[in-house]
Amino acid sequence: xxxQNISDIIEKYLKSILGDSQQIxxxxxxxxxLFNCVPSQINYVINTRFTIQNGYVVKSKRGGGGYIRIVxxxxxxxxxVIKDLVNIIGDGIDFNKSLQIIQSxxxxxxxxxxxxxxxxxxxxxxxxxxxxxxxENIVRARILISILNRLRYDD
Amino acid sequence: xxxQNISDIIEKYLKSILGDSQQIxxxxxxxxxLFNCVPSQINYVINTRFTIQNGYVVKSKRGGGGYIRIVxxxxxxxxxVIKDLVNIIGDGIDFNKSLQIIQSxxxxxxxxxxxxxxxxxxxxxxxxxxxxxxxENIVRARILISILNRLRYDD
DNA sequence: ATAATTAAAGTCAGTATTAGTCAAATTAAA
DNA sequence: TTTAATTTGACTAATACTGACTTTAATTAT
Numbered sequence: 361x362x363x364q365n366i367s368d369i370i371e372k373y374l375k376s377i378l379g380d381s382q383q384i385x386x387x388x389x390x391x392x393x394l395f396n397c398v399p400s401q402i403n404y405v406i407n408t409r410f411t412i413q414n415g416y417v418v419k420s421k422r423g424g425g426g427y428i429r430i431v432x433x434x435x436x437x438x439x440x441v442i443k444d445l446v447n448i449i450g451d452g453i454d455f456n457k458s459l460q461i462i463q464s465x466x467x468x469x470x471x472x473x474x475x476x477x478x479x480x481x482x483x484x485x486x487x488x489x490x491x492x493x494x495x496e497n498i499v500r501a502r503i504l505i506s507i508l509n510r511l512r513y514d515d
Numbered sequence: 516x517x518x519q520n521i522s523d524i525i526e527k528y529l530k531s532i533l534g535d536s537q538q539i540x541x542x543x544x545x546x547x548x549l550f551n552c553v554p555s556q557i558n559y560v561i562n563t564r565f566t567i568q569n570g571y572v573v574k575s576k577r578g579g580g581g582y583i584r585i586v587x588x589x590x591x592x593x594x595x596v597i598k599d600l601v602n603i604i605g606d607g608i609d610f611n612k613s614l615q616i617i618q619s620x621x622x623x624x625x626x627x628x629x630x631x632x633x634x635x636x637x638x639x640x641x642x643x644x645x646x647x648x649x650x651e652n653i654v655r656a657r658i659l660i661s662i663l664n665r666l667r668y669d670d
Numbered sequence: 671a672t673a674a675t676t677a678a679a680g681t682c683a684g685t686a687t688t689a690g691t692c693a694a695a696t697t698a699a700a
Numbered sequence: 701t702t703t704a705a706t707t708t709g710a711c712t713a714a715t716a717c718t719g720a721c722t723t724t725a726a727t728t729a730t
Contacts (some may be wrong), residue, residue: 365698367706388689398708403690408705412534423715425520426688475630481665482637482658499654510636515628520687520716521697541677553718558680563715578725610716 366397371374371409374430406430413443414508433513436469442508449504452497455485458504470511479507523549525557526564529585536587561585567599570614570622590623597663604659607652610640613659625666634662 370391378384392399399507403413406428410416415435420428453461462479465471471479482501488496525546532538547554565571565585575583581593590596600616614635636642638658643651 365706375577400691400709401707404706421687421715422687422689422697422713423520423522424687424717426715428689434655475633478630478634478665479637480659485663487657488654494536499643501656502642504697505637506639506642507633510632515632544677554679554716554718555681559716559718575722576725577677577678577679579677579727581725583679595725 366395366401367405367408370395370397370402370405374405374410378430378432383429385427385429387426388428402428412512415513417513435513436511438468439512441468442470442512446505446508448509449501451501452494452503454497455483455500455503458483458500465511465515479504521550521552522558522560522563525552525560529560529565532588533585538584540582540584542581543583557583566615567596567621568603568619570596570619590619590625601660601663604656604663606656607649608656608659609652610638610655611637613655616659619668 373395374384374391386402388399388402391402395401397506406418410418410430412433415433417431417433419430419431420426447463449461459480462471462476465478466473483498483500488499490496490499522527528550529541529546535654541557543557546557550556561573561583565573567588570590571585571586572586572588577579588596590600598602603612604616617631617634619628620626621628626634638655640651643654645651645654
């Protein structure tokens with residue numbers, strides 16, 4: 361077996377303790393200790409291997425009693441379609457193009473009318489009015505992508 | 516597994532004795548004694564978990580026979596609450612406060628779980644991460660207010 | 671009545687306990 | 701050799717806990 365770097369090993373370990381359960385909760389420092397690495401290595405593993413693309417969602421809390429929770433989500437059937445849309449959006453999109461995307465999602469029954477309206481409200485020109493038009497489109501893209509990625513899985 | 520800090524435990528306890536009732540009245544020192552912590556910890560729990568954004572209003576009295584009263588408020592029939600929320604949002608709000616507001620709206624059935632999740636995705640820290648932290652909060656406030664307005668039209 | 675005492679709760683700043691970020695250094699792969 | 705992935709650690713941020721001090725209200729003493 362090749363490439364047994366620590367990140368791969370930690371990844372395997374986390375997946376093994378995930379096992380059949382839907383989610384795990386770990387203490388970053390404990391895992392780091394266990395594998396004799398710096399704590400931020402755990403972040404690296406999570407950021408590179410437990411992404412939504414791979415079907416994982418991660419939540420965490422700092423401070424006393426803090427934790428990192430890794431949740432395995434099941435990607436929906438339309439997940440790939442949405443992924444393609446995300447690629448189209450790239451790192452900037454204007455309001456009209458966004459509207460088209462939302463409308464098509466609505467027509468595909470991937471969004472209710474109410475949901476569509478809420479999203480439109482959030483990426484609307486007035487909501488995102490900046491001095492700089494370019495920034496507006498960047499922010500809009502980020503918001504849309506974040507929402508689309510959220511649509512790729514249920515709770 | 517999760518939430519092993521005293522604050523979370525006290526929060527759960529208070530919510531459990533709240534139960535179905537609209538309000539409870541506690542003695543700070545008694546609760547502190549019960550959980551073997553300093554009295555000001557109770558203030559900490561209240562200030563971080565029983566705020567108006569969480570859907571609670573707290574009243575208290577000092578001196579002999581003093582108490583802390585926690586009241587669960589209803590967003591629907593209390594227009595002052597909505598006003599308070601808008602005030603809190605103001606022209607800048609951080610992610611955590613926003614999250615609390617969304618959760619309250621969900622608990623009051625003003626948002627579905629899916630809608631809540633989509634909104635959370637759109638105002639998430641990563642989504643709105645800018646060079647300037649201030650801008651992040653400004654945009655988040657605009658999005659939230661835009662959404663609140665949208666909700667108003669719907670009814 | 672007024673003052674002193676007692677019995678609450680509030681505030682705030684300091685400390686402790688987590689996790690996150692970022693970029694430089696190193697290692698592996700192409 | 702160039703590029704990509706990994707490793708590291710110093711610095712940052714968020715959350716929780718504590719205790720000394722303050723404020724307010726009720727009760728008791730004068």
